[in-house]
Amino acid sequence: MGNEKGFSYLDLILAITIMMIGVLASVSAITTALIRVYETEQQAIAKQMALSALEGIFATRDLGRRGTSGTIGINGWDLIRNASQPPVNGVQGIFLDGWRPVRQSPGADGIPGTADDACDAPGPCGTGSNQNTSPIIGGFERMIQITDLEDPDRPSSVYGVTRRRIDISVRYSVRGIPRQQTVSTIVTNY
Numbered sequence: 001m002g003n004e005k006g007f008s009y010l011d012l013i014l015a016i017t018i019m020m021i022g023v024l025a026s027v028s029a030i031t032t033a034l035i036r037v038y039e040t041e042q043q044a045i046a047k048q049m050a051l052s053a054l055e056g057i058f059a060t061r062d063l064g065r066r067g068t069s070g071t072i073g074i075n076g077w078d079l080i081r082n083a084s085q086p087p088v089n090g091v092q093g094i095f096l097d098g099w100r101p102v103r104q105s106p107g108a109d110g111i112p113g114t115a116d117d118a119c120d121a122p123g124p125c126g127t128g129s130n131q132n133t134s135p136i137i138g139g140f141e142r143m144i145q146i147t148d149l150e151d152p153d154r155p156s157s158v159y160g161v162t163r164r165r166i167d168i169s170v171r172y173s174v175r176g177i178p179r180q181q182t183v184s185t186i187v188t189n190y
Helices: 007-062
Strands: 072-074 100-105 126-127 129-132 136-150 163-174 177-188
Touching: 007 136, 007 163, 007 177
Parallel strands: none
Antiparallel strands: 100 136, 126 129, 136 163, 163 177
């Protein structure tokens, strides 16, 4: 009887336990990788939304608004401000304040973050006869903050503001955890 060969039940249970630990670790690693892939995708979408809004701000600065006769009617620099800020040279800023939903279409003006695409849901956004009825992109909100910066070499009380800080934040959530992507830059009027 003392000459039996093979594995005992204890050896078998120990081997299965070690193998299960390895399998569970592999499953956990795969699950974590899949979650990270989804997070990265959402982060890339949020960053693209912020960069798209920043491109719209540069286009506003560079192009301005056309007058009725086809000439430049409004200096684009004066438009680059939040709507809640006081008018400059009689021109009100066009970018809405606070967290706003993001729509698939930037509206008739083609600039994200303005009254024709950043209105509160539900319902269409628009100014005048142009109504933006594009769907809201669920799970994303955007905030555009524009701050005048003083230039010590050119006081704004004499020369006007020539630099502005732009902060565009997009917030979203991944598996119930809030996340935020922010793009910041300084733009100049020259």
